[in-house]
Amino acid sequence: MADARPDTLTLTRPDDWHLHLRDGAALAAVLPDSARQFARAIVMPNLKPPVTTTAQALAYRDRILAARPAGSDFQPLPTLYLTDRLPPDEIVRAREAGIVAVKMYPAGATTNSDEGVTDLRHCRPTLEAMQRAGLPLLLHGEVTDPAVDLFDREAVFIDRVMTPLRADFPELKIVFEHLTTREGAQYVAEAGRWTAATLTPQHLLYNRNAIFQGGLQPHLYCLPVLKGEVHRQALVAAATSGSDRFFLGTDSAPHAAQFKEQAGGHAGCYSAHSALELYAEVFDAAGALDRLEAFAAFHGPDFYGLPRNTGRVTLRREDWTLPASLPFGDATLKPLRGGQVLPWRMLP
Ligand SMILES: NC(=O)N[C@@H](CC(=O)O)C(=O)O
Numbered sequence: 001m002a003d004a005r006p007d008t009l010t011l012t013r014p015d016d017w018h019l020h021l022r023d024g025a026a027l028a029a030v031l032p033d034s035a036r037q038f039a040r041a042i043v044m045p046n047l048k049p050p051v052t053t054t055a056q057a058l059a060y061r062d063r064i065l066a067a068r069p070a071g072s073d074f075q076p077l078p079t080l081y082l083t084d085r086l087p088p089d090e091i092v093r094a095r096e097a098g099i100v101a102v103k104m105y106p107a108g109a110t111t112n113s114d115e116g117v118t119d120l121r122h123c124r125p126t127l128e129a130m131q132r133a134g135l136p137l138l139l140h141g142e143v144t145d146p147a148v149d150l151f152d153r154e155a156v157f158i159d160r161v162m163t164p165l166r167a168d169f170p171e172l173k174i175v176f177e178h179l180t181t182r183e184g185a186q187y188v189a190e191a192g193r194w195t196a197a198t199l200t201p202q203h204l205l206y207n208r209n210a211i212f213q214g215g216l217q218p219h220l221y222c223l224p225v226l227k228g229e230v231h232r233q234a235l236v237a238a239a240t241s242g243s244d245r246f247f248l249g250t251d252s253a254p255h256a257a258q259f260k261e262q263a264g265g266h267a268g269c270y271s272a273h274s275a276l277e278l279y280a281e282v283f284d285a286a287g288a289l290d291r292l293e294a295f296a297a298f299h300g301p302d303f304y305g306l307p308r309n310t311g312r313v314t315l316r317r318e319d320w321t322l323p324a325s326l327p328f329g330d331a332t333l334k335p336l337r338g339g340q341v342l343p344w345r346m347l348p
């Protein structure tokens with residue numbers, strides 16, 4: 001029988017299936033963190049302006065490749081940003097050029113989503129082209145209807161958007177990104193082989209109390225917002241269940257500390273610095289360390305139809321203190337769990 005509390009853990013090198021790398025000086029500041037932990041990452045297209053053409057996505061990929069630390073073989077997996085007007089023939093071009101997915105932000109739902117989709121019914125021919133090409137649709141799964149309580153926006157999205165979408169496009173690959181609710185976990189578990197979900201460290205580690213404990217904690221504000229404890233427990237159960245339709249996606253979303261700490265602070269948690277260590281903590285607490293490798297390194301590539309990695313990484317059970325802040329161009333970045341002791345540490 002596998003050791004339930006091992007002191008070292010060697011895994012196939014993992015990938016991050018949901019990552020924000022930004023651009024310019026911000027990209028240069030954060031990329032080394034992801035490149036140290038992960039072999040590949042799905043890079044989100046919510047730049048300003050958003051990445052809406054294959055040509056823009058390839059140029060962005062080249063900027064990421066050029067910003068890699070010396071000797072790094074980190075591979076960005078580029079995506080396109082879905083708008084009401086993304087033409088179906090762009091999907092064919094994207095597929096041929098190696099774009100791996102298309103991301104749907106409901107207009108106004110989150111950071112840089114102003115040009116997102118106002119109604120998925122406008123996108124039918126494009127979704128048909130994606131289904132034909134086998135190009136996955138990645139969803140920020142929240143409705144923006146102001147009449148819906150903020151904490152219910154994911155559950156309502158399932159009823160209003162996900163269920164009809166699934167009925168109309170039965171073989172479209174869909175990834176429900178940064179899942180946050182019990183309803184979401186149950187939906188994905190029962191939705192069949194073409195629906196998967198990513199889970200973030202913050203939604204596995206924290207419930208919404210943490211946002212308000214010891215004074216307001218702007219660095220725990222992300223979207224979708226953290227939910228109650230029953231939801232966190234359902235997410236941990238899904239992540240550690242062994243189901244191949246749940247996989248690692250940090251949603252690491254860097255914002256300069258001053259923009260998170262101001263009134264109207266920005267949404268997003270920065271976790272790339274020690275993401276794998278945070279997931280190890282979650283799986284360890286659930287007595288499921290033996291399932292971390294598949295969650296972090298197998299389920300994602302299998303769903304996307306990409307090869308699994310061959311390299312290895314090793315983590316050791318060792319208390320260490322995460323830096324409270326990190327350089328971020330001219331600004332600073334406050335990482336998730338910054339200044340706190342983590343029980344797992346990745347070996348260089
Ligand atoms: N998760 C977040 O709170 N923010 C993300 C956008 C997103 O993934 O919704 C960002 O780009 O900052």
Ligand SMILES: [Zn+2]
Pocket residue numbers: 110140177178223224
């Ligand atoms: Zn999102």
Ligand SMILES: [Zn+2]
Pocket residue numbers: 018019020044251252253
């Ligand atoms: Zn995101």
